[in-house]
Amino acid sequence: MHFTHAILRRPGEHFAEGLTRADEGPPDLDLALSQHARYAEALVTCGLQVEVLAADAEYPDSCFVEDPAIVTEAGALLTRPGAPSRLGEVATLRPVLQRYFGSVSSIAAPGLLDGGDVCDLGGRFLIGLSERTNTEGAGQLSRWLEERGYRSETVDLADHPRLLHLKTGITAIDEGRVVVVPGFPVARLLDGMERIEVEAGEEYAANCIRVNDRVLVAAGYPRLLERLEGLGYRTLPLSMSEFRRMDGGLSCLSLRLNLRRG
Ligand code: CIR
Numbered sequence: 001m002h003f004t005h006a007i008l009r010r011p012g013e014h015f016a017e018g019l020t021r022a023d024e025g026p027p028d029l030d031l032a033l034s035q036h037a038r039y040a041e042a043l044v045t046c047g048l049q050v051e052v053l054a055a056d057a058e059y060p061d062s063c064f065v066e067d068p069a070i071v072t073e074a075g076a077l078l079t080r081p082g083a084p085s086r087l088g089e090v091a092t093l094r095p096v097l098q099r100y101f102g103s104v105s106s107i108a109a110p111g112l113l114d115g116g117d118v119c120d121l122g123g124r125f126l127i128g129l130s131e132r133t134n135t136e137g138a139g140q141l142s143r144w145l146e147e148r149g150y151r152s153e154t155v156d157l158a159d160h161p162r163l164l165h166l167k168t169g170i171t172a173i174d175e176g177r178v179v180v181v182p183g184f185p186v187a188r189l190l191d192g193m194e195r196i197e198v199e200a201g202e203e204y205a206a207n208c209i210r211v212n213d214r215v216l217v218a219a220g221y222p223r224l225l226e227r228l229e230g231l232g233y234r235t236l237p238l239s240m241s242e243f244r245r246m247d248g249g250l251s252c253l254s255l256r257l258n259l260r261r262g
Pocket of ligand 1: 064066248
């Protein structure tokens with residue numbers, strides 16, 4: 001869970017036209033931009049070098065930069081996002097990732113995969129099968145991971161319609177510990193890991209992120225905050241209201257890289 005760099009993309013003028021199932025009204029772009037700036041500052045506080053890409057007006061969901069790519073210490077993979085309106089985000093990210101990683105692999109049709117469906121448990125990966133990620137996409141990712149020495153397991157989210165993505169419901173905050181929503185599916189790779197279950201009404205907060213010595217959490221969810229602090233974590237609460245309106249959480253807003261390899 002050590003990171004040295006992060007890539008973000010600023011929300012653009014058409015942010016409110018992105019996909020959403022949340023029934024919370026349209027986002028305020030100015031407020032979203034200031035929440036995004038705070039998020040970038042928080043990553044700097046955690047010691048990361050942060051690159052904020054210019055907004056891409058053509059793709060209203062492109063600030064959710066986690067979905068079009070998977071980054072690991074062994075390289076980067078461009079996905080094929082499951083929402084047709086987001087497919088074009090991949091081409092805009094390719095040159096950026098090539099700058100960091102040199103060559104970059106890709107998911108090929110008919111595979112579909114969103115980065116939000118991939119949870120790194122510390123070199124072991126859960127891959128959610130969701131409305132955005134199909135078995136072909138998950139299979140391609142699993143082979144790509146295996147070639148790099150990583151184990152993975154797919155988790156079917158068909159019975160969990162409230163989870164847009166796998167990581168809507170789970171975060172790894174330590175090698176042996178995850179934060180999950182109540183009822184998160186069973187998976188072999190989670191055997192032996194401690195599950196911190198968020199309480200009813202705080203489901204959104206399950207998408208927190210561990211960044212070096214801190215845990216970034218959405219502001220406004222006091223019970224999870226207290227629980228994490230009780231376990232000795234340094235937390236950094238961030239207002240996320242405008243991203244929540246667009247179904248986005250903390251993990252979706254950045255690609256977090258560890259470029260201090262070896
Ligand atoms: C979408 O529906 O694709 C965006 N409005 C939200 C994506 C959130 N991404 C994520 O959870 N990884």
